[in-house]
Amino acid sequence: MAKRLRSHVCGAWHEGNGDAVAVFNPTTGEQIAEVNNSGLDYKAALQYSRETGGPVLRAMTFAQRGELLMAMAGAWHEHRDELLAMSTESGGNTRGDAKFDVDGATGTLSAYARIGAKLGEAKFLIDGDSIRLSRSPRFVGRHVRMPRAGAAIHINAFNFPAWGMAEKMAAAILGGMPVVTKPATSTAVLAERMIEILVEKDVVPAGVISFICGSAGDMLSHVVTQDVVAFTGSADTGCRIRSGEAVIKNSVRVNVEADSLNSAVLGTDVKHQGETWDLFIREVCTDMTQKAGQKCTAIRRIFVPEDKVEDVKADMIETLSSTRVGNPATRGVRMGPLASASQLEDIRSGIGELQAVADIVHGEVGPGELMDTDAESGYFQQPVLLQAKDPANAGIVHEREVFGPVATILPYSGDAAEVAALMNLGDGGLVASVYSDKRDFAASLVTAVAPYNGRLNFGSKKVAEFSMGPGAVLPTLIHGGPGRAGAGEELGGIRGLSFYMQRTALQGDEPMLARLLEDGAEV
């Protein structure tokens, strides 16, 4: 019988009754779990988080919150093999893709734990220096950032059930806010087990982490002014969450990480099969196939100078053709299935939509040749590379995120201003990459494309050896992007704490303010 996944709220496990939503192994199509959280009292869950978890965390120093994050990372790491296997079974991830998610989760917690250790015995942040406000040097102003007194509600996408949950938790907990986290239902198996491990080992004080498995129900109608909501998922759901009545009425802070048509540009200076060329080919192909292209940061639009298109196509096709697709548990398989039947359907119709303005130059709609599994049962789609016929008028290529192993080559003349304008048709992205060894070319793009992107990645022969590619989201750098990408911002080391803290100006007698700030850490 399929395991019924549970929520953990108000300090206890909760399981609903009646018909449940089925959860499947995407490689075999077999049901592996079911979800039903009927009867869950969302209002009480949020209240418990605010009233039980909040005070505990706010009383802790940054160093203690950091130790808590380290203990969570340690508990998960002890179960690493189990979690990796579960990621493969429930998410269709190869071992490499599973590590990307699971080790990414523990790595991000550890990175924030180290920030906590550095901030030490403080409990809040001091933001900037003393500002003289009058003729008297005694009357001054300061700024502080205090943990907010509500619950941090986290709603995550299906593609990173481990990392997505952990990266949000890390900043919230270090910032001093208790977390109510909800994974996407289709891949909740892994997130549920990770919470179960924390509960079994009694790692986290009561109320610091609550877990909603299944529908978000009416949770967002119970938000109050001190709560925050951080969401990762589609732009449509993000829009619905932002426009919720209680969210608007109570001016609840919302952070949205949504769709993104990430771009990569090859510079005119890059020579065929040189170091920078090879880096470019490697990184665009990795982004297409890692996690079967289900990465928010994956390159979707590949801008190539017209005279280099044939060589780029040939090299990409060679790399993509050698990527073994199949059973993600089998050694040698580099790409597994999509995470769910609905994703497969969406990707296939997305490829059809792209074909209105682009030609397929490699692959086709369908699973292709599979290793160690059959095409009938799993949710497989082989990599598909397209080429736009008229990049400036390829509307759908710049607008529709096909969330799978799919990318489109867009030829350009070689002019930096032209390619910047084409990139910006994506109307806001998480990351854009420029591959060039000509500093002037990269520099001329920066002012034009930085306002449209959360991160810029410069690939060149100087960094080819060290580059981890644009797809990897690092805890030290901000993650998020304007416009279509949701206008959110997460991570970025200590910057990530801001969302969970209230900035307050203090004005008064300098020695008195200095006394008030004794428990703060200067940043």
Ligand code: NAP
């Ligand atoms: P989704 O359908 O929007 O779902 C995202 C989350 O929202 C799930 O947990 C879902 O729960 C929940 N949800 C759905 N409707 C809701 C509602 N009315 N109120 C509250 N929560 C609700 O997106 P997805 O298919 O999981 O994710 C794919 C998308 O995420 C892609 O477009 C991708 O670009 C984006 N993404 C962005 C980033 C980033 O960092 N910018 C990262 C990863 C993915 P259920 O599963 O229970 O329905």
